[in-house]
Amino acid sequence: xxxxxxxxxxxxxxxxxxxxxxxxxxxxxxxxxxxxxxxxxxxxxxxxxxxxxxxxxxxxxxxxxxxxxxxxxxxxxxxxxxxxxxxxxxxxxxxxxxxxxxxxxxxxxxxxxxxxxxxxxxxxxxxxxxxxxxxxxxxxxxxxxxxxxxxxxxxxxxxxxxxxxxxxxxxxxxxxxxxxxxxxxxxxxxxxxxxxxxxxxxxxxxxxxxxxxxxxxxxxxxxxxxxxxxxxxxxxxxxxx
Numbered sequence: 001x002x003x004x005x006x007x008x009x010x011x012x013x014x015x016x017x018x019x020x021x022x023x024x025x026x027x028x029x030x031x032x033x034x035x036x037x038x039x040x041x042x043x044x045x046x047x048x049x050x051x052x053x054x055x056x057x058x059x060x061x062x063x064x065x066x067x068x069x070x071x072x073x074x075x076x077x078x079x080x081x082x083x084x085x086x087x088x089x090x091x092x093x094x095x096x097x098x099x100x101x102x103x104x105x106x107x108x109x110x111x112x113x114x115x116x117x118x119x120x121x122x123x124x125x126x127x128x129x130x131x132x133x134x135x136x137x138x139x140x141x142x143x144x145x146x147x148x149x150x151x152x153x154x155x156x157x158x159x160x161x162x163x164x165x166x167x168x169x170x171x172x173x174x175x176x177x178x179x180x181x182x183x184x185x186x187x188x189x190x191x192x193x194x195x196x197x198x199x200x201x202x203x204x205x206x207x208x209x210x211x212x213x214x215x216x217x218x219x220x221x222x223x224x225x226x227x228x229x230x231x232x233x234x235x236x237x238x239x240x241x
Contacts, residue, residue: 034122037083045127047113055161057100058127061117070094072116073101077109083126084116100161105134159215167216175223192224
C-alpha cells in the first residue's frame with residue numbers, strides 16, 4: 001500500500017513538473033521571448049472613426065536608454081488589453097518619426113487599439129488602449145463606392161493627418177458658404193477657381209506650405225466635380241416660363 005502511495009506521489013510530481021515546463025514553453029513561444037510589457041503613457045495613443053476610416057496617431061517613442069526597432073499597431077475584437085505579439089498586429093513601422101496610420105473598415109463592431117514600441121532588447125513599451133466602434137453606414141458595396149469617391153480622388157502629398165483634418169474643416173466651411181450664397185453651378189465653380197488661384201499664389205510666395213496647398217487644391221477639385229453638370233444649361237432654357 002505504501003509503495004503504491006509513493007508511486008502515486010511520484011507520478012503527480014512528474015505531471016505537475018511537466019505542466020509547469022509546458023506552460024513556460026508555451027508562454028515563451030507565444031511571446032517570442034519578449035520581455036514583460038511596460039506601459040508608456042508618453043506615447044499618447046489616439047484613435048477615431050470617420051465613418052469608414054480609422055485614424056490613429058501617437059507621440060514619437062523617446063526613451064534615450066532604449067534602441068528603438070519598430071512600432072506595432074495592435075487590434076483586437078475580444079481582448080480589452082491587447083499586446084504584441086500575443087494579439088498579432090495590423091501595422092509594422094520601422095521609422096520612429098512616422099507616428100500616424102489610417103485603415104479602412106466596413107465592419108460594425110467594438111474593437112480595441114494600441115501601439116507598442118519594440119526595442120532591440122525585445123522590450124515592449126505599449127501605449128494606452130483606445131476602445132471604439134468600427135462602423136460604416138451602408139453596405140459593403142456602398143463602402144467601395146464611398147472609398148473610390150472620397151478617398152482615391154484626393155491625393156495626400158505627404159500631408160499629416162492632423163494638418164489634413166484642419167484643412168478639411170476650413171475647406172468644408174468655405175464650401176458651405178459658397179453653396180448657401182450661390183445656387184448656380186457656374187457661380188460655385190467660379191468661387192472655387194478664385195480660391196484655387198489664391199492658394200497657388202500662396203504656394204509660390206511660401207514654399208513651405210506647398211504640399212499642404214497641393215492637397216487643398218486636390219480636395220477642392222474633387223468637390224468641384226459635382227457642380228460640372230451640363231443639365232444646368234438646359235434648365236436655364238426653361239427658367240423664364
